[in-house]
Amino acid sequence: MAASTEEESLQSNSMSEKSSLSFEKQEDSEGRRMVLFRKVMKKCLDKIMAAGSQEKFANCFTAMREKNPAEFRNITEQLMEHLQNNIEKEIDLMIKQEDLVHFFNELDHIVAASNKEDSQPAWRPSGDPEKDVIDHVMQVKLAYKEQLKHILQQVESENEKLKEEVLPKRDKLLESERRINEKTNSLREAAEYCIENNSAVLHDQSVLLST
Secondary structure: OHHHHHHHHHHHHHHHHHHHHHHHHHHHHHOHHHHHHHHHHHHHHHHHHHOOOHHHHHHHOHHHHHHOHHHHHHHHHHHHHHHHHHHHHHHHHHHHHOOHHHHHHHHHHHHHHHHHHOOOOOOOOOOOHHHHHHHHHHHHHHHHHHHHHHHHHHHHHHHHHHHHHHHHHHHHHHHHHHHHHHHHHHHHHHHHHHHHHHHHHHHHHHHHHHO
């Protein structure tokens, strides 16, 4: 039993070294986050496989193992190997279907860009509720102020457009009024002239009739 345990330990160490080299190669091709994700999945898988050790199978199926220890060991090893292969295939399929390599790399780019753009530390509560509320209210008021400025600019722009449209019409109305006044004055003068001339003619005719 001790020899079997030592053999399993050596196999485990060898597999661990191979996995480490494999992860290093994957980091170059898939990125750091994807490698970390695979390591987490590997640890979960190792815990699952640890639950199916030879000792635990032997404790659960003692009578079967005693009848044919070699065959029992062969069957349990095949069972665990088949289980491990299926789980690994499911993990790889999930990574491929969800395109996790692409999304993890995009996440790296977003984090890197965020660190470059904003070097200021993120806001944290100071512990004084009144001060924290004032800070938030001030931000709301500043945003509202900017909104009002934008509305004011729109109103002023519309007023300028209306002014440009109204002024020419106003000038045109004033010119029309001036012309009407000129014509009215001309007509008044003509009427007065006619009245005066008609009065003189009537006076002359009355004088002639009287003689």
